[in-house]
Amino acid sequence: MKYLAICALVLACVLLAGCTGTTRAPAATPAPTAAPVPMATATSTPQPVFNLGDSYVDRPNGYTFNTEKDVTTEEFRVDTPSWGIYFKVRPLNENLQSCWFVMNVTNEDLGRTETFGYGGQQSFELEQTIPMYNDGPYKITMTGNCVKVWMKAAKRLP
Numbered sequence: 001m002k003y004l005a006i007c008a009l010v011l012a013c014v015l016l017a018g019c020t021g022t023t024r025a026p027a028a029t030p031a032p033t034a035a036p037v038p039m040a041t042a043t044s045t046p047q048p049v050f051n052l053g054d055s056y057v058d059r060p061n062g063y064t065f066n067t068e069k070d071v072t073t074e075e076f077r078v079d080t081p082s083w084g085i086y087f088k089v090r091p092l093n094e095n096l097q098s099c100w101f102v103m104n105v106t107n108e109d110l111g112r113t114e115t116f117g118y119g120g121q122q123s124f125e126l127e128q129t130i131p132m133y134n135d136g137p138y139k140i141t142m143t144g145n146c147v148k149v150w151m152k153a154a155k156r157l158p
Contacts, residue, residue, distance in 0.1 A: 052084055056083070056154060066146065075139045076153065084156045085105065099146040103141070110134065116128065
């Protein structure tokens with residue numbers, strides 16, 4: 001009788017714990033036939049927080065990139081290692097997959113280029129703040145497609 005009660009108790013524990021289900025090997029996923037297309041998402045990436053002061057570049061009317069062949073270059077000299085870049089993007093097309101912006105920031109003394117932007121291979125954040133840490137001559141080359149961009153390069157305020 002005790003043996004029957006112990007078996008019933010063990011069986012009840014197993015059922016309550018959910019250990020009676022049959023485990024099935026995960027189904028094999030078929031290999032994708034096309035490369036996945038990145039989708040714009042509403043998630044935010046934390047942006048560095050700082051204020052900008054005296055400007056090196058600040059074009060109030062912004063830059064418009066209607067086709068991917070549009071290229072704009074800005075050259076300036078930075079006189080402090082504590083500066084930053086802020087840009088804001090406005091897509092000009094309802095199809096966000098065709099809207100993108102790329103900004104190559106080159107320190108001419110170091111020969112080092114950093115790339116930032118919106119859409120395509122870049123972030124989908126419409127506003128971005130980028131801290132920069134070296135002085136010297138800089139060249140910013142911007143390209144894009146179906147976007148209007150406002151960009152400011154300036155000294156960071158303490």
